[in-house]
Amino acid sequence: MKLPDETQTCQNWNVLSLANLAGTGNQKKGNELRKRTFSISRAKDMPGGSPRRRSAYDPAMLSSSSSFARQLLRWYDRSRRDLPWRIDPAVGGEPNPYHVLVSETMLQQTQVATVIPYFQRFLARFPTVADLAAADEQEVLRHWQGLGYYSRARNLRAAARMIVHEFGGHMPTEPEELLQLPGVGRYTAGAVASIAFGRRAPILDGNVQRVLCRLDAIASDPRDRQTQQRLWQRAEEILPRRRVGDFNSALMELGALVCTPRNPQCLLCPVRDHCEAFASGLQEKIPAPKAAKPTPLVRRQTYCVRRADGQWLLEQRPSTGRWAGMWQFVTIAAEDPLDASAARAPAQSAAPLPIRVRRIHPMGIVTHSLTHRRYEFQVFRCEAAATGILADNCPRRWTTLERLDDFPLPKPHLRIAQMLRDQPE
DNA sequence: AAGTCGGGGGG
C-alpha cells in the first residue's frame, strides 16, 4: 500500500511513539517513555524490507490524504458487528473504558465468538472496576473458567486493583500509563487508549499484522523482530487524524471478516485498491504459515475419590504454571504407556496417591489438546479408605457435584465432572 | 529469540 506524501514525511506530530518499547523484554520499561517528536521514514528505509514496488492500483487512489482511512471507515460503519463492548452507533456516546479493558483482555489470542458469553457473564458479576478490584481471585477465576490463559484473569483483577488504588479509580487514558497495568502490553494499551479515549495510538494484533502484510506485500515472517518493527511503524503511519478508535477496530474487523487467513474475500474488500498483495495475486501466500512443531503427549492418571458421605476430593494446583491456582480431581503422572495393567494396578508405576483408596474402577480416557502439548487423562473412580488423606502440603477439599461450581476447574476436569454425573456408579 | 500459557473456530 502506498501512503500519500503528506504522511510519508510526517511533520512533528508530537505523538507518543512506543517504538522503543518493541521487544525490550520488559514492558514495564514503559515508565521511561517520554513524549517526543516522531518522524516516519519511508518504507524503503525500513529495516528488513525491500524497496516498495509500485502497483498498478496505487497512484490516483491515494492522492487524497486519507482515502484509505475513509474507505475503511465507510465500510466499517456499514459492516461492523454489533458486539457487546461496542457502543451502539445509533445511540452514540463513548465506549465504557472498563468494558474495553475487559473485552481486550478476553480477546487476547481468543476469537470474538468465544469471548461474547464470557464477557456478558463477567460484566454481570463485576459491573465496575471497583467491583472487580474487590472480588476474590477464585471467583474471578471461576468466571474465566473455560476461557483459557488464566493469568489474564489474575492480571486483570490486579490491574483493577491498581486502577482503584493508584489511579484514583479512573482508568488511565495514556498508553504509557496503561502499559503499567499488569497484563497490558503494547497492543492492549493502544487498543484501550484509542478505542476508549480516542488517543492516537497504533495497534498491531494478529489481524492487523495480516492486513498490513498483504497491503504492503510483505512476505517475511510477521513474527520476526524486524518485521514486527516495520509493521508497528506502518500501523502508526496509517492512523487517521479522527476516529482513531474506529479505525483501529476497523482494521481488525477487516482481518476477521474479509482479509481472513485463508480464502480472503478480496472482491468484497473495501481497500483492495490499496493492496499490493491483491494486485500481484499473492494474497493467499501472505503471510507465510508458521512452521508446525511436534506436540508431545502428556499422560496423567486422575482419581475421582468419593467419600462415604458422597463428596468428592479436589486438590488445588500450584500458584504458578498451567491452570495456576485452579482445582482438579486428584491427578498424578502416569509415565508408562496406557495398557491393561494400568487398569488393574493403576498407581503402581506412577507417583503414589496422596490418599488411601479402594475399589478402583476405570471410567475412560479424556484427551485435551493445547498449543504445545496433548494431554491424556486416564480417569478412575474410587472410594476413600477409612484412614483418610495422607499428609502433605497441597490444599484439598471435599465437595459435592452440586457445589463443584464453586471451584474453578480446567476444561478437562470439567469434562471429568460430567463423566461422574453421566456414570453414577 | 524462544518458550510458556488454554481452548476453540473453521478449513
Added chain:
DNA sequence: CCCCCAGACTT
C-alpha cells in the same frame, strides 16, 4: 488433522 485467534510475560 491443521493453523490461527483483538498477546503478555518469562527466561
